[in-house]
Amino acid sequence: MKISLKWLNDFIDVAEYAAQPQVLADILTKAGLEVEEIQDRARDFANVVVGHIQVKDKHPNADKLSLCQVEVAAGKVEQIVCGAQNHKAGDKVIVALPGAVLPGNFAIKKSKIRDVESNGMLCSYKELGMAETSDGIAILPVDAVVGQSFAEFSGLDDVTFELKVTPNRADCLSHYGLARELGCLLGKPVKSPEVLTKFASGSTRQKIKLEVKNTELCPRYCGRYIANVKVGPSPAWLVQRLEAVGQNSINNVVDITNYVMLEMGQPLHAFDADRLEKSEVQVRSAVKGETFKTLKEQDLTLSGEELLICDGVKAVALAGVIGGLNSGVSEATKNIFLESAFFNAMSTRKSSRVHGVETDSAYRFSRGVDPSSTATIMDRAALLIQQVAGGEVYGDAYDVNSRPQTPKKIRISLQTVTDRLGYSVDKELFLKFMGGLQIQVNDLGGGEYEMTPPLFRFDLEQDMDLVEEYARLHGYEHIQENIPALHVQPTVHDANYMLNQKVSQFLRAEGYNQAFNYAFTSDHAESTWLGDIKGHSQQGLATDVSAIKIRNPLSEELNVMRRSLSQGLWKNTLENIRSGSSFGALFEIGSVFSKTDSFVESSRLGLIAWGSQLGLYSSKAPLVYSLRSSIEKLLQSLNITAYSFVTSAQTPSFLHIGQWAQLVVEGQPVGYIGSVHPRLLDQEKVRVPVVVAELNLQQILKGQPRPLKFKSLSKFQPVERDFAFVMATDKVIGDLLKEAKKSCGALLKDLSVFDIYEGDKLPQGQKSVALRAQFQGADAALTDADIQQVSQKLIDAAKKSVAAELR
Structure with missing residues (x-):
């Protein structure tokens, strides 16, 4: 502002x-x-003054130039060469003297033009940056004072x-x-503005009929009739005031309404009274589907939640936001109805935002105006309109104040202020500040006070607001840098927060960067990504068929609450790839939203990775294995061992059918992992693999943190044995390992695969798998008989599980 x-x-x-x-x-x-x-x-206009041309002669060395003797101060005459021809001796002009710097960083210096000395420049308004075109130098009125600063003369000082x-x-x-x-x-006195106190004998109520139908959205409405105004250009002082703060002049009546808004903070509106059908004004709610054309010729279709100002037939203004095209003040206007009102801030803000109409009026009403000065400011505007446009200001004005606003009383003690700010508060200074803020102070004794703020300070609602006011007015630099004494034990950190932090720290250590996306997204983009919702819901990720819509979205790109994290991470990945990031990994811990009987917010973990790092440490393994490895390590860090990756009946639409799996933890599906479908990669022209996972974090973190169980290390030497088994190539090695661990029991400490062979030395359809087993007793060293017995159990388990034969 x-x-x-x-x-x-x-x-x-x-x-x-x-x-x-x-x-x-x-x-x-x-x-x-x-x-x-x-x-x-x-x-900006330093060294630019009013000058008086004493003599105008031809330049001795140039036919198109003139040589002028110009008085630039009392008794001081300068010689100036000029190229324009629209001036003559006796004219008052604008002179830029040496030292002036004009727009475009054009510095004025003493110079010689065609061998003749010139000590300045006669200026046009264009050269001063005040006009786009010019027909010559500017000629000033005859009463302009010679030597006066041009900034002062033009009101630009x-x-x-x-x-x-x-x-x-x-x-x-x-x-x-x-x-x-x-x-x-x-600590200085403030003058109150002058208002009109004497009115014509005519009655506003007899000229205009007023009815306020919605007093909740319009608690106070004032109006006054002004007859026989002469609409025309505004006087110079008014134009200068408005232009100084970036406002354009329209006409004298409209300019006064804008002037008073900028002066007093109360938006006003002047209606052409003769264009108000049936001489009526109604303040009512809009009808759903009703249309309205603004004075900027915007056609609005209303939802029914807006507040309108109407005449006897049509809407003439969107209350608090903008006037209509059909009732504005023009050069033909003779009589006006001046409106000053107090509209509900939330209603005005919503109407302005929904319809994309931003005005100075809406800016102020949406933040709140002073309901106690509505009528006074109207009479301030009436006085100024009468001064610049004439007219008769009728008495018997409207002031419908159906819901009078009352200030809220606040109780506070000096000790409270001292305790909150950490230093001793000066009583006299505190009372001085409160009085300066026009707060009524009632001393209750013992350092206790009852404060009544004025209605224009509706932000003062409780004692802490007054503490802040004292700190602000006294200066924040007085607040000491002492650490406050802690008399109670600090609050324990929220358990869910700590678990989320643990997951976050682990994934960052794995090389993932954390993403933070909005909790709302585009309905179209998310629905296109998810496709058939069943494929997503069957993975232990409850997902609504339709997203929860936002009533007042910021844009169509953010119009629903999200149902998954993967779509947002996919969008992040595309942005990274298009910015030149050929590989990377992201994760997000966030909420998704659904609705059954009520709204439900669920915590999810999303992961995505793309490309592969080139160089010495690049891996040739499929990218999805790297993502799986990170998830397995995360589960192990949470002390979760009962998990598996299995296939499911229906594949999520955005995943590759042959490169995905469902994650099952302790018998419950908790999400999916897989490669993004090649069709989506082709659509977005992505040339690197992309893998994604989304997990039900609430389910995974149930019962966390889980206690760790420790066993004493065995003091007896472990024994290693290698086994080579031959089995069908379509058999799963994991089934063999699972059955072997089950059969061998506690003596089998570790079992791993160290070689797989398929070749011409084996029959077609067979493969050789080499395992290394580690046996160890907890209470005694293993004998040969013990080793033979447990080895046989492993061989039997291999045969039972995958029909493997010892090679």
């Missing part, structure tokens, strides 16, 4: 800061109103601040509001 220092000076004396604006900017920034930019227009106002400080979105704040900070 832009603030003009000259405008601000109407309410509080800040003239001393015109020459040192940074000092005032620092005061505001320290108080929480950050000044992002300072613009000093007077500096102003300093403007660009403020970053936080959403809770809507009371500072105006010059008067900021003056109130500075009054407290600087």
Whole structure:
């Protein structure tokens, strides 16, 4: 928001800061109103003054140039060469003297033009950056004062601040509001604006009929009739004020409504009273499907939740947001109905966002305006309209205040402020600040107070708000850097959080980077990815057929709550690949959402990897095996041993049919792992393999952390034996290992495969598998008989499980 220092000076004396604006900017920034930019227009026009042409002659060495003697200050005449021809002796002009720097970084210096000295330049408005075209140098009015700074003459000797106002400080979105704040900070008095107190004998109520049908969304509505106005261009002072803060002039009536909004923070609207059908104004809710054309010629289709201002036939404004094309003030307007209202902030914000209509009015109403000054500000605008456009301001104005707002009383003690800030609070300073904020103070004794904030400070609701106000006004630098004393035991960390952190740390150690995606996504993109939802749901990942829709989405790309993590990780992968990352791995721990009788939020773990690292340590094994290895290590770190990867009846639509498996933990399906379908890779022109997994983290973490069981190490020497078995090539070695461990019992400490052979030395359809077994007794050394017995059990288990014969 832009603030003009000259405008601000109407309410509080800040003239001393015109020459040192940074000092005032620092005061505001320290108080929480950050000044992002300072613009000093007077500096932009340094060494540019009003001049008076005394003599105009031809240049002796150039027919198209003139040689002028120009008075640039009392008794001081400079010779200036000029190329324009639209001036004459006696004209008042704009002179850029040596030392001036014009737009485009064009520095003015003493120079010689065709061997004749020139000590400046006569300027056009284009050369000053104030117009796009020019027909010659600018000719000023005859009453312009010679030697006067051009910035001062044109009203551009102003300093403007660009403020970053936080959403809770809507009371500072105006010059008067900021003056109130500075009054407290600087300890200076604040002047109240002048308002109209004398009205014509005509009655507003007899000219316009008003009915407020929705008092919940419009608690207060004020209106006044003004007759016989003359709509036309605004006076220079009004145009300069608006342009100083980035507003364009429209006409005198509309300019005043904008002026008062920027001055007082209350948006206003002026209707052409003669265009209000049946001379009626209704404040009502919209009808679903109703259409409305804004003054910017936007056609809106309403949902029924908006608030409208209507005449006897049609809608004439979207309340608090924008006026209609059919009732605005124009040059033909003679009579107006001036509106000043207090609209519900949430309703205005929603209407503005849903329809994509952003205006200064909606910006202020959506943050909140002062409901106690609605009528006063209307009469402020009526006074200014009468001054610039004439007219008769009728009495008997409307003020429908069906839901009067009452300030909330806050109880606070000095001890509370001291305890929260960590240093002793000065009573006199505390009361001074509260008074400066226009808070009514009731001393209850014993350091206790009852505070009643003004209605324009609706952000002050509890004692901690007042603690913050004291800290802000006194200065945050006074808060000491002492570590507070802990009188109670720290709260134990949330168990789920700690488990999630454990999983996260493990996967990062495995080389995965953590991804953080929105909990909402695109319905179309996710539905396309998931395809037939049964293939996803049967993997122990309960998934709704339809996603939960968001009532007020930020965009169509974020319009539903997500049902899976894999689609978001797939999107992340595509972005990485297109950015030149040929290999990588991501994981995400997050929530997915479903609805049965109520909304359900479930925790999931998603993993995705793509490509392979080139170089000395690159692996030729399929990428899906690497992902499986990481999942197995994760389960082992959680002390989970009862797990397996099995095939399922229905494959998720986005997975390769022959390269995927379901993960089963302790008899329960908890997710899937697999390669992304080649069809999807081709669609996105991905030339590297991509593998993905999604796991039900809630199910996996049940009963965690699980206790670790330790056994004493055996002090007896282990014995190793190698076995070579011949079996059919279609037999699964894992079945052999499983049966062998079961049959041999505790004596078999380890069993691993160290060689597999298929070749011409074996019959067709046969393979040789070499196993290394480690036997060890817990209580005694193994005898030859013990070793022979357990070895035979292993041989028998191999034959029983996969019909393997000892080679």
